[in-house]
Amino acid sequence: MKDTHDPRNGTTHSNGTVHIPFTPGDRFRWDGIDVKAYSSTTAVSDRITKQILFHADENLCSEVRYFEAEPGGYSALEKHAHVHAVVILRGHGTALVGREIITVRTHDVVFTPPDTWHQFYAAPDSHLGFLCIVNGERVRPIRPVDADLEELMRDPVLKRVIR
Amino acid sequence: MKDTHDPRNGTTHSNGTVHIPFTPGDRFRWDGIDVKAYSSTTAVSDRITKQILFHADENLCSEVRYFEAEPGGYSALEKHAHVHAVVILRGHGTALVGREIITVRTHDVVFTPPDTWHQFYAAPDSHLGFLCIVNGERVRPIRPVDADLEELMRDPVLKRVIR
Numbered sequence: 171m172k173d174t175h176d177p178r179n180g181t182t183h184s185n186g187t188v189h190i191p192f193t194p195g196d197r198f199r200w201d202g203i204d205v206k207a208y209s210s211t212t213a214v215s216d217r218i219t220k221q222i223l224f225h226a227d228e229n230l231c232s233e234v235r236y237f238e239a240e241p242g243g244y245s246a247l248e249k250h251a252h253v254h255a256v257v258i259l260r261g262h263g264t265a266l267v268g269r270e271i272i273t274v275r276t277h278d279v280v281f282t283p284p285d286t287w288h289q290f291y292a293a294p295d296s297h298l299g300f301l302c303i304v305n306g307e308r309v310r311p312i313r314p315v316d317a318d319l320e321e322l323m324r325d326p327v328l329k330r331v332i333r
Numbered sequence: 334m335k336d337t338h339d340p341r342n343g344t345t346h347s348n349g350t351v352h353i354p355f356t357p358g359d360r361f362r363w364d365g366i367d368v369k370a371y372s373s374t375t376a377v378s379d380r381i382t383k384q385i386l387f388h389a390d391e392n393l394c395s396e397v398r399y400f401e402a403e404p405g406g407y408s409a410l411e412k413h414a415h416v417h418a419v420v421i422l423r424g425h426g427t428a429l430v431g432r433e434i435i436t437v438r439t440h441d442v443v444f445t446p447p448d449t450w451h452q453f454y455a456a457p458d459s460h461l462g463f464l465c466i467v468n469g470e471r472v473r474p475i476r477p478v479d480a481d482l483e484e485l486m487r488d489p490v491l492k493r494v495i496r
């Protein structure tokens with residue numbers, strides 16, 4: 171069966187049936203989907219990768235990404251005007267959203283509200299893989315400056331968690 | 334830990350941390366998320382249910398729904414201008430997209446292009462649960478009229494699959 175849709179080029183190439191088989195392995199993978207560096211703009215841990223399952227285009231207003239952190243890996247601490255709709259696909263770990271520390275497990279749903287600091291951490295003994303659905307039209311995340319970090323780290327609970 | 338965001342009311346209520354724990358069971362469920370009838374407009378099988386994990390609103394342009402078909406259950410045959418970004422979360426089954434019959438398994442990704450007939454079927458011995466991400470702004474699906482069905486059923490492969 172030939173797939174004629176290349177999700178890496180957006181849904182405009184969708185002139186036929188689309189099926190992107192999951193390929194089990196050490197890392198969650200999908201046929202023909204590139205594993206990308208987590209971010210081109212932050213010097214965060216290289217122990218997290220990004221795969222774009224659906225690009226936003228004129229037919230789909232949102233982008234569907236899969237992030238996978240290795241055991242002990244984590245995403246960047248950031249905030250932005252747009253929200254994240256997150257569904258955990260693999261493993262367990264912790265999420266910081268605002269000032270709350272949440273234990274997250276496979277299939278849990280997490281919401282990061284607008285302009286709210288957030289960060290996702292795989293447990294030391296588990297991968298943490300999650301879908302993150304986001305508006306295609308959005309502005310760049312804001313990373314904390316020293317004053318932000320200082321303020322956050324004043325909370326001893328946050329200080330233990332934030333990387 | 335109190336969740337102050339009610340995803341059933343859209344993301345406007347997101348004045349705090351949001352965590353919607355998954356609650357394992359015979360059906361995939363999430364704390365506080367209602368299990369809805371599959372559709373108010375089609376008389377399709379009652380062996381499929383809908384749970385809206387994220388409503389679209391001014392902060393999120395798409396809606397994230399979870400559909401679960403019981404063994405032998407299926408979605409409506411339909412098409413529409415908008416696309417579906419589908420990620421299988423549970424079990425296995427079959428999907429019709431256009432004129433292709435696809436075997437789908439947990440974590441597979443499926444794309445339904447614009448104006449393309451599609452239908453999802455759980456295997457006789459398996460649930461089929463899938464996330465379906467869709468633009469918040471969209472028009473009602475089109476259901477096949479007799480002439481459409483006649484045309485589709487002329488293909489013996491489709492005839493065996495379509496419900």
